[in-house]
Amino acid sequence: xxxxxxxxxxxxxxxxxxxxxxxxxxxxxxxxxxxxxxxxxxxxxxxxxxxxxxxxxxxxxxxxxxxxxxxxxxxxxxxxxxxxxxxxxxxxxxxxxxxxxxxxxxxxxxxxxxxxxxxxxxxxxxxxxxxxxxxxxxxxxxxxxxxxxxxxxxxxxxxxxxxxxxxxxxxxxxxxxxx
Amino acid sequence: xxxxxxxxxxxxxxxxxxxxxxxxxxxxxxxxxxxxxxxxxxxxxxxxxxxxxxxxxxxxxxxxxxxxxxxxxxxxxxxxxxxxxxxxxxxxxxxxxxxxxxxxxxxxxxxxxxxxxxxxxxxxxxxxxxxxxxxxxxxxxxxxxxxxxxxxxxxxxxxxxxxx
Numbered sequence: 001x002x003x004x005x006x007x008x009x010x011x012x013x014x015x016x017x018x019x020x021x022x023x024x025x026x027x028x029x030x031x032x033x034x035x036x037x038x039x040x041x042x043x044x045x046x047x048x049x050x051x052x053x054x055x056x057x058x059x060x061x062x063x064x065x066x067x068x069x070x071x072x073x074x075x076x077x078x079x080x081x082x083x084x085x086x087x088x089x090x091x092x093x094x095x096x097x098x099x100x101x102x103x104x105x106x107x108x109x110x111x112x113x114x115x116x117x118x119x120x121x122x123x124x125x126x127x128x129x130x131x132x133x134x135x136x137x138x139x140x141x142x143x144x145x146x147x148x149x150x151x152x153x154x155x156x157x158x159x160x161x162x163x164x165x166x167x168x169x170x171x172x173x174x175x176x177x178x179x
Numbered sequence: 180x181x182x183x184x185x186x187x188x189x190x191x192x193x194x195x196x197x198x199x200x201x202x203x204x205x206x207x208x209x210x211x212x213x214x215x216x217x218x219x220x221x222x223x224x225x226x227x228x229x230x231x232x233x234x235x236x237x238x239x240x241x242x243x244x245x246x247x248x249x250x251x252x253x254x255x256x257x258x259x260x261x262x263x264x265x266x267x268x269x270x271x272x273x274x275x276x277x278x279x280x281x282x283x284x285x286x287x288x289x290x291x292x293x294x295x296x297x298x299x300x301x302x303x304x305x306x307x308x309x310x311x312x313x314x315x316x317x318x319x320x321x322x323x324x325x326x327x328x329x330x331x332x333x334x335x336x337x338x339x340x341x342x343x
Binding site (some may be wrong): 005036037038039040046075079104105107108111118130131133135136137138141142 | 187
């Protein structure tokens, strides 16, 4: 009846379908980005104190990050393959005077030592986070991740995944901005 | 794993179990079983720690009431690695560490909503399966009401016509 009175109503379901189909097609074609960004950017790094990750290195506490100079905080692990891939970039940053501190996630002292022997040691300090508690506290969800922390201990940048040569400019710019 | 790869590459190390199986009909299943066993026993190749998990990852709290609260909360927290699973369901290392963290905080007297808020502050409301009522989730909350109202209007309209 209503179709006889208002014939345009017949087209409503089809239009609805086309609208939904368009939304789904656009959604499906979007590249999948599973990375979860930390919501702690702009916040002061939570207080923590981690023991040394292996013999011959110093442990890491949040107080070490409020010394007035910006730091790179590198979340890594010896069991993480991409972490080896970013080693040359970290090495280059350290050579150029960037203070880099490491947080080794769920790692054994011997394995950390082996990793440093194999891929070099750009770290001024390495804390051992065997239960991911500092990683979770700063909103990191994987390895490797790198945070730029300014001289007051405020988190300025989160880089998810390994620092590859093409990421160096961003990281360096964030370090300069964090001064 | 090395032995498995060697075998896959046709190396000389033919698995002992095949030397023992004389019946050809049994070889297929035995090969599959052996391969499955090798894979199951092989150490994970990528991105898995060899460390034992955090203390309370697989250990319940001594107080059943606290454990129940922690469990209920864990079922509504999203695993950050295997997205789509709750941390209660996931075997990922990070999920185990998050379970331990949840249990520790509940044990020290925090309420489940305080723990949830602590995690949401770090990972955003994405980490929680309980969406808050906010500007970007408004449609989620009001869409059922709107659809219900629309259904009501349509029903009233068609009933009126039928009566006439």
